[in-house]
Amino acid sequence: MKLTFSPSSPFARKVRICAIELGLIDKIEFIPTTVAPGTPNEKYTHDISPLRKLPALILDDGTVIVDSYVICEYLDDLAGGGKLIPASGIARWKVKSEHAMLQGMLDAMLLCRYESMLRPEAQRWQTWYDDQWDRAWQGFARFEAQPDVLARPLDITQIALTCALGYADFRFPDCGWRNSFPKLAAFYATMSQRPSVQASAPPKA
Amino acid sequence: MKLTFSPSSPFARKVRICAIELGLIDKIEFIPTTVAPGTPNEKYTHDISPLRKLPALILDDGTVIVDSYVICEYLDDLAGGGKLIPASGIARWKVKSEHAMLQGMLDAMLLCRYESMLRPEAQRWQTWYDDQWDRAWQGFARFEAQPDVLARPLDITQIALTCALGYADFRFPDCGWRNSFPKLAAFYATMSQRPSVQASAPPKA
Numbered sequence: 100m101k102l103t104f105s106p107s108s109p110f111a112r113k114v115r116i117c118a119i120e121l122g123l124i125d126k127i128e129f130i131p132t133t134v135a136p137g138t139p140n141e142k143y144t145h146d147i148s149p150l151r152k153l154p155a156l157i158l159d160d161g162t163v164i165v166d167s168y169v170i171c172e173y174l175d176d177l178a179g180g181g182k183l184i185p186a187s188g189i190a191r192w193k194v195k196s197e198h199a200m201l202q203g204m205l206d207a208m209l210l211c212r213y214e215s216m217l218r219p220e221a222q223r224w225q226t227w228y229d230d231q232w233d234r235a236w237q238g239f240a241r242f243e244a245q246p247d248v249l250a251r252p253l254d255i256t257q258i259a260l261t262c263a264l265g266y267a268d269f270r271f272p273d274c275g276w277r278n279s280f281p282k283l284a285a286f287y288a289t290m291s292q293r294p295s296v297q298a299s300a301p302p303k304a
Numbered sequence: 305m306k307l308t309f310s311p312s313s314p315f316a317r318k319v320r321i322c323a324i325e326l327g328l329i330d331k332i333e334f335i336p337t338t339v340a341p342g343t344p345n346e347k348y349t350h351d352i353s354p355l356r357k358l359p360a361l362i363l364d365d366g367t368v369i370v371d372s373y374v375i376c377e378y379l380d381d382l383a384g385g386g387k388l389i390p391a392s393g394i395a396r397w398k399v400k401s402e403h404a405m406l407q408g409m410l411d412a413m414l415l416c417r418y419e420s421m422l423r424p425e426a427q428r429w430q431t432w433y434d435d436q437w438d439r440a441w442q443g444f445a446r447f448e449a450q451p452d453v454l455a456r457p458l459d460i461t462q463i464a465l466t467c468a469l470g471y472a473d474f475r476f477p478d479c480g481w482r483n484s485f486p487k488l489a490a491f492y493a494t495m496s497q498r499p500s501v502q503a504s505a506p507p508k509a
Contacts, residue, residue: 149443149445150412164400166401166404196369199373203370213432219429222426222429231341234355234356
């Protein structure tokens with residue numbers, strides 16, 4: 100299998116952590132790829148995905164699988180199923196919902212990044228930035244209030260939460276999330292000891 | 305169960321179509337809800353979802369499930385499983401990947417809508433709009449080139465594709481997708497005969 104990725108993509112990081120934790124990392128060839136809104140990339144559009152997002156998984160028969168969550172679930176299934184995503188019952192739906200929330204929080208943080216770095220300065224709209232940032236922030240507050248989620252055996256929610264907090268450190272280093280969310284800070288410190296989390300850390304900003 | 309929804313949300317429409325096709329529509333109470341980027345909604349943020357997106361499913365025990373795809377998969381499971389999403393094998397991953405692509409296409413179309421209608425005129429950035437629109441458009445081109453996907457028994461890919469094309473009609477009526485994608489036009493005409501598609505049609509723009 101091949102995975103298109105960038106070291107700075109939190110979505111690709113999530114897949115890398117899952118692959119390591121599931122013991123599948125050696126089965127994946129990593130293809131460094133650059134995509135950015137506003138920059139055409141015809142080859143990626145046509146060969147991989149018209150969404151021009153990272154990561155995408157390319158199976159040995161050429162089948163392309165998007166997005167990062169579907170890839171993680173595919174890898175979990177490949178590893179026997181029920182490893183990082185509960186196989187059945189209400190726990191399955193709670194974890195899938197928690198993960199979808201984290202996916203939306205990361206989308207919101209990326210929109211903030213595009214608003215403040217990619218968009219020409221005169222075309223920036225603070226109301227949009229503030230609204231997107233608040234989605235991520237309120238989402239973190241939601242997880243801060245759920246210590247049971249933070250203390251469970253490793254799952255996709257915890258991995259995605261780690262990637263979201265790591266992305267906050269990487270792109271919004273002054274946001275002060277550790278002061279506002281001390282339980283998340285302790286959780287992140289523990290997660291940061293895992294080799295999978297260390298190996299996938301983004302480059303220095 | 306309760307579902308927060310708006311008649312104009314293509315994501316809520318997808319859930320409604322799935323619920324009708326799965327025979328579960330009578331088990332869901334629909335809660336009309338208004339959310340918009342830049343408009344605070346503390347109650348929705350705290351009671352339902354910090355992402356402030358539609359739809360969200362509220363189970364009888366109070367558990368909130370997001371996002372639209374997770375809700376559809378939950379409903380499919382509730383109906384016995386494997387109805388609109390293949391239960392196993394490579395077909396499962398292809399459908400999940402196709403759906404994720406359509407989800408991304410709809411996200412891109414919504415970003416175009418926000419860019420051209422919500423954002424103050426002086427802060428609009430045509431490069432962003434064009435890039436997001438191209439993602440949706442190239443996505444449609446991808447499905448136009450896959451007649452097997454359009455001809456399968458009903459599944460979540462076809463339902464999401466119908467919602468994306470319906471959203472194009474609703475919010476981008478002059479985009480001319482039928483001229484560019486005649487196979488999608490024939491597919492959409494067939495899908496539009498289904499009572500589930502008719503019952504969930506957005507209001508007149």
